[in-house]
Structure formats: structure tokens, C-alpha cells
Amino acid sequence: MEHPENSEEYKGLTVNKGIEQPATVNPYLQFRKKARRRQFSVGEYVEGIVKGDVTVLSQAVTLVESVKPEHQAVAQEVIEKCLPYSGKSFRIGISGVPGAGKSTSIDVFGIHVLERYGGKLAVLAIDPSSERSKGSILGDKTRMEKLSVHPASFIRPSPTAGSLGGVARKTRETIILCEAAGFDKIFVETVGVGQSETAVHSMVDFFLLIQLAGTGDELQGIKRGIMEMADGIVINKADGSNVEKAKLAAAHFRNALHLFPAPESGWTPKVLTYSGFYGLGIQEIWDMVYEYYHFVQANGYFEHRRNEQAKYWMYETINEQLRDSFYNNRQIAEQLVREERQVLQGASTSFAAARRLLESYFNRQA
Ligand code: GDP
Numbered sequence: 402m403e404h405p406e407n408s409e410e411y412k413g414l415t416v417n418k419g420i421e422q423p424a425t426v427n428p429y430l431q432f433r434k435k436a437r438r439r440q441f442s443v444g445e446y447v448e449g450i451v452k453g454d455v456t457v458l459s460q461a462v463t464l465v466e467s468v469k470p471e472h473q474a475v476a477q478e479v480i481e482k483c484l485p486y487s488g489k490s491f492r493i494g495i496s497g498v499p500g501a502g503k504s505t506s507i508d509v510f511g512i513h514v515l516e517r518y519g520g521k522l523a524v525l526a527i528d529p530s531s532e533r534s535k536g537s538i539l540g541d542k543t544r545m546e547k548l549s550v551h552p553a554s555f556i557r558p559s560p561t562a563g564s565l566g567g568v569a570r571k572t573r574e575t576i577i578l579c580e581a582a583g584f585d586k587i588f589v590e591t592v593g594v595g596q597s598e599t600a601v602h603s604m605v606d607f608f609l610l611i612q613l614a615g616t617g618d619e620l621q622g623i624k625r626g627i628m629e630m631a632d633g634i635v636i637n638k639a640d641g642s643n644v645e646k647a648k649l650a651a652a653h654f655r656n657a658l659h660l661f662p663a664p665e666s667g668w669t670p671k672v673l674t675y676s677g678f679y680g681l682g683i684q685e686i687w688d689m690v691y692e693y694y695h696f697v698q699a700n701g702y703f704e705h706r707r708n709e710q711a712k713y714w715m716y717e718t719i720n721e722q723l724r725d726s727f728y729n730n731r732q733i734a735e736q737l738v739r740e741e742r743q744v745l746q747g748a749s750t751s752f753a754a755a756r757r758l759l760e761s762y763f764n765r766q767a
């Protein structure tokens with residue numbers, strides 16, 4: 402019998418003999434296999450980027466995000482060559498918890514800024530938890546309907562999951578490429594749930610924190626460190642019956658900000674309410690952001706912050722590569738297991754174990 406389901410035992414079920422299905426792969430496609438995308442040379446990448454060719458820029462960013470050493474080698478050279486063309490932009494970090502309205506707001510903010518000031522806008526993202534296969538991805542084009550079809554915008558989702566340091570470094574390198582391609586406004590989006598704000602703060606000129614009016618205890622959920630990073634706090638969804646609550650929340654935030662020491666920039670962070678969805682209060686937000694820009698340009702803090710960030714990223718990169726080199730070393734990995742056991746058994750102190758491990762690492766390098 403061809404189908405066991407047709408036997409007596411399966412009375413309610415019969416399986417009909419099917420017809421033969423065509424091949425799932427179009428046989429003609431095999432002839433097209435060779436037509437793979439040609440890899441650009443470093444020079445071609447740089448030339449395309451500097452000309453503002455978004456296709457070349459996209460491919461270069463893909464290279465930056467690649468984990469393959471041969472891609473990384475090309476990417477680093479491209480970045481190095483793009484560096485002289487970079488830096489001439491205003492970089493803005495935008496953070497908020499999921500549901501705060503980041504995508505809705507960035508769509509509206511982006512269009513507002515482009516219409517008001519012209520130029521070109523790149524929207525990048527840092528989401529250490531994101532994986533391409535898993536739904537919501539920051540900076541996803543589909544979440545920014547108007548901006549994604551605007552000819553002067555470039556939207557790129559977060560590099561895929563990895564260490565936060567790694568994801569952040571890739572985004573920072575992508576900023577350089579975007580700037581070389583003439584993008585003079587850069588938004589870096591991140592979810593407001595912890596360490597990723599610090600990473601974004603370390604690469605932007607202005608840090609905008611999107612908040613929601615809650616039940617009056619909104620200040621409890623937000624970490625002090627994050628508030629201290631903010632150059633502006635904006636309370637979203639100030640529309641309909643929510644307007645008064647939003648105003649109250651803004652007052653709470655203003656009071657809380659008074660308790661912090663004055664920021665190094667000399668700028669007093671402002672708190673505003675708005676509605677991204679209804680487009681209310683958008684102009685006031687960007688008046689504030691650009692007021693800050695002129696303020697820190699005039700007092701030299703803009704330059705100072707950029708220099709500090711450049712220094713930070715140099716040390717971050719050193720730290721990250723040292724760490725990777727250490728933990729990826731096979732002998733060290735084996736020794737680590739033994740030393741860890743010793744420490745757990747009380748046979749060695751943590752410090753002695755660490756010293757032995759570092760010694761064998763450095764002796765191997767020497
Ligand atoms: P994200 O997760 O931070 O990117 O937030 P979304 O932009 O996806 O917004 C989350 C939800 O809040 C969506 O259902 C939006 O329609 C809604 N939303 C966003 N902005 C506003 C606003 O200004 N007012 C109101 N009432 N709803 C909003």
C-alpha cells in the first residue's frame with residue numbers, strides 16, 4: 402500500500418495520489434550563478450563614497466559589519482582613506498525604551514530637519530540584542546515610512562548581535578563612511594535599556610532622551626547615569642488626554658535635573674513635551690537642538706567632546722582587541738579552565754591565577 406493513512410485504521414482520512422511537482426529551482430538560474438557582484442577595490446570604494454554613491458556606501462557598510470578578516474582588512478583601509486572627508490556633521494543620539502515612539506519620532510524629526518536645514522541625513526542604530534532574523538530592528542526602514550523614501554536619507558539597521566563594544570565600533574565606523582559620503586546629519590538610535598546609551602553617547606554631539614509620561618513615578622525607572630548624559634529630554638505622546646500628564650512629567654524631570662551637577666558643556670539640558678504621531682512641538686525640539694549646536698560651537702565644547710570621543714575610541718579599540726586576542730588564544734583558553742578550577746577549589750587566589758594567565762599570554766607574545 403502506498404499510503405498507510407489509507408489503511409482500515411484511518412477511516413476518516415484518505416490521501417490521494419498527488420501529481421508530480423516541478424523542480425523547486427528554476428533550471429535556468431544555474432547559468433546565472435557566475436554573475437556575482439564584483440568586489441570593489443579600496444580605491445573604487447573611496448571614490449564611490451566620496452561621490453555620494455549610496456549603493457557603494459551600502460556595500461562598504463556591509464564590509465564594515467562583516468566578521469571575515471579579509472573584509473575587515475579592506476574595510477579598515479576604506480575607513481582610513483575616508484577619514485579626511487569625515488567629521489563635518491552634526492551627530493545626534495536618540496534613545497528611549499521600546500514603545501517610547503522612537504521610530505515614529507525619527508520619521509518626523511528626519512523630515513523636519515531635512516526640510517528646514519537641507520543637507521543629507523543618515524539614520525544608524527545600535528541594538529546589541531538585535532539579530533537580523535528576530536523581528537524588530539532599530540533603524541529598520543519599514544518603521545520610518547516617510548524618511549525611508551526621502552531622496553536625502555540613508556537608513557541602516559543596527560549591525561547584528563555581537564558584543565556591545567563591537568556593535569558600537571561598527572556604528573562609529575559607519576558614521577565616518579556616511580560623513581565622507583556627504584551626510585551632514587547623523588541620527589544614532591538606541592533602545593534605552595542600559596549600556597547602549599553610554600556607547601551612543603560616546604559618538605554623538607547631542608544626546609536626546611525620549612520619555613513617556615507615566616504614573617508619576619517615571620523618574621524611578623530611569624537611571625541617573627542616563628539622565629546625566631541627556632542634553633535634552635523630550636516627553637512624547639503629549640496629545641489628547643495625555644497633554645497634562647506629559648507637562649507634569651516634564652516638570653518632574655526639570656526638578657530632577659536641577660539636582661545634578663552642571664554639565665561640562667555649560668549647557669543646561671532642556672525638557673520639552675511633544676507628539677511625534679500628531680507632529681506637535683517638533684519645531685521647538687529642533688530649535689533647542691540647534692541652539693545647543695551653536696552654543697557648544699561658540700564655547701569650544703563641540704570640538705572638545707569630539708576629541709575626547711576620539712581618545713575614548715582609541716582606548717576602547719585597544720581594550721577590545723587585547724581582550725579578544727587573550728580569550729581567543731587556544732592555550733590560554735585551556736589554562737583558563739584549569740586556573741578557574743583552582744580558584745573555585747580555593748587552591749589559588751583570583752589574583753595569582755590572573756597573574757599566571759597574563760604572564761603566559763605575554764610570554765607567548767614576546
Ligand atoms: P519605538 O519602539 O520607540 O520605536 O516606538 P514606535 O515609534 O514604534 O511607537 C510605539 C507606539 O506608540 C506606536 O503604536 C505608535 O503609533 C505610538 N506613538 C508614537 N508616537 C506617538 C505620539 O506622539 N502619540 C501617541 N498617542 N502615540 C504615539
